[in-house]
Amino acid sequence: MxxxxxxxxxxxxxxxxxxxxxxxxxxxxxxxxxxxxxxxxxxxxxxxxxxxxxxxxxxxxxxxxxxxxxxxxxxxxxxxxxxxxxxxxxxxxxxxxxxxxxxxxxxxxxxxxxxxxxxxxxxxxxxxxxxxxxxxxxxxxxxxxxxxxxxxxxxxxxEGVDLAGATDTVKVSARPGEALSLPLTVRNPGTTTVKGSTALFDVDYELRADEKYSNCTYEGDELRFCHFDQELAPGTTYRASVDFVLGKDTYAPGDVYTYTNWMTSAEYEDFAAYLESRGISPGKPGTGPELTLAVDDRARAPQADTDPDNNWSSYEVAVTGTNGTDLAAIGDKLTGAAGDKVTATVGFRNNGPATLNHIRSDSPVTHLRVGVPQGTTVIGAPEWCVPIKGEEFGEPGEAGGSNYHCYASTLSIAGEEETYEFTLRVDKVVANAKGPVEVNVPCQCDGGFYDDLKPANDTAAILVNATGGGGGGGGEDGDGGTLPITGAQTSLIAGVGGLLLAxxxxxxxxxxxxxxxxxx
CATH class of the missing domain: 2.60.40.10 (Immunoglobulins)
Structure with missing residues (x-):
């Protein structure tokens, strides 16, 4: 598979x-x-x-x-x-x-x-x-x-210097909606004074900034960078405390992760040039107090880290309590004469209360199966969907299939939906022609979600040329949903930590x- x-x-x-x-x-x-x-x-x-x-x-x-x-x-x-x-x-x-x-x-x-x-x-x-x-x-x-x-x-x-992060993973626990603090540690194990440093944060979606410090930058509630002008003396360790809130939509029980990477001021300038070339903002400064460190206005020559392998620190937040997720299938209701082209918008809605986050594993949060109604032919399929051909799959976006397997994105936010558009040609008018739309289907591949709170709404349908009052719909309300589309096409979410690796x-x-x- x-x-x-x-x-x-x-x-x-x-x-x-x-x-x-x-x-x-x-x-x-x-x-x-x-x-x-x-x-x-x-x-x-x-x-x-x-x-x-x-x-x-x-x-x-x-x-x-x-x-x-x-x-x-x-x-x-x-x-x-x-x-x-x-x-x-x-x-x-x-x-x-x-x-x-x-x-x-x-x-x-x-x-x-x-x-x-x-x-x-x-x-x-x-x-x-x-x-x-x-x-x-x-x-x-x-x-x-x-x-x-x-x-x-x-x-x-x-000038060569050495910045180092914490040597061991910091482990804490919290419940969804609870505030927590994570220690920020940097040390100078070298023999040369470090004249200015920047911490890059690779923070999971569930951890939202609580206090927004003036020497740190943010994209919404996502902490991205903290800049420090203080000189770091050789052989000295420095610590600060960064405040977060674990989102109320955090899936529980589970784990949330965060990483920091230290770089010199000159190395940050290099990275900032890359972000600018991509049109990516490093974030906006916070309006709160400065994070612990004082400002040093002395002139500095460029510095570079002699041992970047020790710059990282890692954090693991054990999420306690119970906070699950209900994914509901979304179908559609279409009408068309023979020869018409119609668009079926199908997918799933995350009814919450928890967000599903598979970004770090780089795997889809769920898998969907879409059946094509009788009398219609797929002439346009989403690139995230492949036709099912017995025990094999076809090409992404390939037309002409009778059943499709669709891969969801790596993040499904509570209260939002993810949809896919199939263009169908009506070859023959068949009254009440149906094609099933199923979410959380089993797959011998990466990712997926199999602990749904309400399995009863995991199935909807594409209904073509209905003669009665029924609809394709999905979930408990029976309609196609009106929430923002945030699916695989738009939710390309990755932190600047990923860009650093790139x-x-x-x-x-x-x-x-x-x-x-x-x-x-």
Missing amino acids: LNTSTRRLLAGLGVVGALVATTAIPASAAPADVEINLYFPDVTVAADTAGKVESPVMSASEPVVLREATMRYDFSDLAGKVNVTEDDDFGYCTKPEPGVLLCTDPFEIGLDEWGLAGLFQVVIAATDGTDDATGKLKVTFSAAGVDPLTWESTVRVG VGVGGFVLARRRRTRFVA
Whole structure:
């Protein structure tokens, strides 16, 4: 059976989509109007270290396979200051001239709108004795049938420092709706004073900011960053306390997770440039008091972390009590003459009281099955739905099926619904033709929800050309629902922590390698 579609990467690289440099691929090389997108992050490396492993981030406006791909790194502007060398894990690079590294990929590269990092990895390192240097790195991508695409990044060499998070996972417990505080810990295990730092928060949806501090930024109730100007002395540990409220719609019993990652002020500037290129806001400052640390206005040279592997802290909140969820199927009622095209809007509603959150497992919260009414043919299906062909599944969005399996998104918020549109052609008018719509169906694949509070409303129907008063509807009210549509098409929710992994900020790169076109 089919595992969750690889398009469903809503965390990590799943949020890497349309970037800012684009070029069209000729129709002879790929489908018309496909755009290839390239980004390479700004980088701050520490002097007298082995440097950082970095790679471009690439995406395409629709799935495409590229061949004979090359990435040219021109670091001549950094001559005598920075070296760019091949990462041992790649193995296909040469140096055709001083200050240039040319890397080729002998395999096919599959790109889609979700993005891909980890290709053409290189090591960026300062030369011996270099510090406080700045220059440009010019990155050029080309492939068969593709016009060259160039991106220019800034590389800085800074003083080496070491930031470290808590060594053990912090574990607490709380009930839905209860306030709690999580300790924020940073230490300087190195020998050099850290002059300014930023904590990035990767917070689960269920944890909402209580106090909104003036030196932290927020997107709604989601805490994203906290900036500290205080100097951190060598060998010293610093702590603060961050206030949250566990949402009343938190599923219970269960677990909620949070992570923090520390970076220097210069490394945050690099990451902020990436967010800006994506059109993503780092959040708005809070209006409350400053979070514990005082401001230091002294001038600072760039700094870079010498050991980014120890920057992380993790938190686990055990959710106590009982707080379940009722998912109700949504059907539709249609009317059409022979030859007409009609649209069936089906799906499910989360009646609460709890939100279902599968973002960290990157799996759908539930699975749906949609039957096609007699006398109609599917001529347009959602990309999140695949036709059922015996023991196998067809392609995402494939028309012509008689039964479909649909994958829900990774987050279903209490009080909202998720819907899918099927375009049907009425081939023959059949009175009261019905096609079942079922939620919470079993699946030998990732995710799913099988502890529904009211299984009786897990089934609805698509009803075509009804002769009586019945409707397709769903749930207890029998109608198609009027709540906002928030389904797989729109709820691409991932924190900035996922973006951090995507571009390798802090020395960590999450790679997703695919050598062939996406096949569901």
